[in-house]
Structures are given as C-alpha cells and as structure tokens.
Amino acid sequence: EAETKESLRKETILYLDGVSVSFDGFKAINNLSFLLQKGEMRAIIGPNGAGKTTMMDIITGKTRPDEGEVFFDGDIDLTKHDEPAIATMGIGRKFQKPTVFEGHTVEDNLALALSGSRSIFASIFHHRDEEEEARITGILETIRLYPLRETSAANLSHGQKQWLEIGMLLAQDPKVLLVDEPVAGMTDAETEETARLLRDIARDHSVVVVEHDMGFVRDLGVKVTCLHEGSVLSEGSIDHVSSDPKVVEVYLGR
Numbered sequence: 001e002a003e004t005k006e007s008l009r010k011e012t013i014l015y016l017d018g019v020s021v022s023f024d025g026f027k028a029i030n031n032l033s034f035l036l037q038k039g040e041m042r043a044i045i046g047p048n049g050a051g052k053t054t055m056m057d058i059i060t061g062k063t064r065p066d067e068g069e070v071f072f073d074g075d076i077d078l079t080k081h082d083e084p085a086i087a088t089m090g091i092g093r094k095f096q097k098p099t100v101f102e103g104h105t106v107e108d109n110l111a112l113a114l115s116g117s118r119s120i121f122a123s124i125f126h127h128r129d130e131e132e133e134a135r136i137t138g139i140l141e142t143i144r145l146y147p148l149r150e151t152s153a154a155n156l157s158h159g160q161k162q163w164l165e166i167g168m169l170l171a172q173d174p175k176v177l178l179v180d181e182p183v184a185g186m187t188d189a190e191t192e193e194t195a196r197l198l199r200d201i202a203r204d205h206s207v208v209v210v211e212h213d214m215g216f217v218r219d220l221g222v223k224v225t226c227l228h229e230g231s232v233l234s235e236g237s238i239d240h241v242s243s244d245p246k247v248v249e250v251y252l253g254r
C-alpha cells in the first residue's frame, strides 16, 4: 500500500494526506486529504469557516499542520520548510485584495514582478532584452491587458487590477497558483472573462481557485472540492457536488 501511495503522490503537484490543525483546541482542519494532479485546475468551495484559508495557509507554510503529510511537486515535503523557503519553490498565492503598484504602468508592474529581487528603480529603467519583452507581452495578452500596457495601474478597474496581480504571479513562473476569490467585486463581464483567463492559464499551470460564486465555478468547468468543518465533504463535477445532499444541507442550513 505504501508503494501505491508513493506512486500516486509522484503524479501530484499538491498532495495533502490526513492533515489536521487546531487553534486553541478547535480543529480548523480535520484529517484533510487533497490531491491536485500536475496541470490540473481545481475549484475549492465551502461555507465560511470551512477551512479554505487555513488549507491555503498550510500549503504556503504560513500554518504548520499538527498532523499529516503535505507534499509539493511529488516529493518536496513542505512540512520541513518555512514560509519564505516555500515562497521560492514555485507556489504563487494571490490574496483576495489586489495589491499592485498603483503609481506604475501595467507593463512596469509586470517588469517589477519579473525581475523579482531588483529594486523598483533598477527594474523599470533597466533595458529589457528581447526575451523579457516577449515574456511581458505574453503575460499582457494572457491577462487581457495588452491594450492597457501603458496605463497607470491606478486607473484600472478593480477586475483589471485582479488580472494584473495574476499576471505578476505568472511573471514569477510558479508551478502552482493559489487564487483566493478572484471574482469578488467584479462585474459580470469581468467574471466571465476571468473564467476564460484562468482556463488559459491552466493550460500550462496547476491552479487552485477558492471561490464562492457558483456561476463562476460552473464556468471554470473543473473538478470541485467542497470543504466543511476542515475536511472534504464532497468532490467531483460541479453537478455532482452542487446536487450532493450533504452539500445542499450545509448551504441551506445557514
């Protein structure tokens, strides 16, 4: 059995098995198992307090589990690394609120993200070679902001700022992207475009999307995991999960 588990794990980009974490005796995550295959996009849903944020915190090393296994890219044991180390391994996380450099253009925001450790001044004024230009152009196209590349980030809509921040994560070349409620506060048109945008990104990245908006989750068209009380309540297609009596009860019961 140990051998099957290991070969199963090798295929995954994220592997959580039997993970638990308590805060002051309260089990926020309770024997959680979650597998994300390399190249897969998954939507995570669940009522408030289900443990979605804590699960992301465990993956990024912000919270250390009390029990269980957490592996990245098949065989990197994340429980042996701290948050700064994990951040350099290729796990990109986007929080709900967009954080972009408002005083800089869209293009310069991406240049900043691309250069990582260079200073803001050095990144913007440094001569970009063809390869960097091509990467920035590619990301601008992916995030639907090529026509706005010379616009100040301060002048973008809320939705466009979310896309820019996703682009800044892409610039860091992550293996897996964790995206928290990307469409909160977006217009309907932006929400629909975001589903397409994430599907484009998922062609060559593994992605986890935490989201409340069921219409959007349906648009993503990917496997869904519903968390409740820190473990998986239901998993499968959106049709399967949304009609699962256990899920219906949890959502109606509030």
Ligand code: ADP
Pocket (backbone or CB within 6 Å): 023, 024, 027, 028, 046, 047, 048, 049, 050, 051, 052, 053, 054, 055
């Ligand atoms: P979700 O993101 O699904 O809304 P959370 O992961 O934020 O859920 O929270 C899961 C449970 O753990 C909640 O009951 C929450 O109050 C609790 N919790 C989360 N973080 C902490 C913390 N640092 N200290 C105490 N309780 C926490």
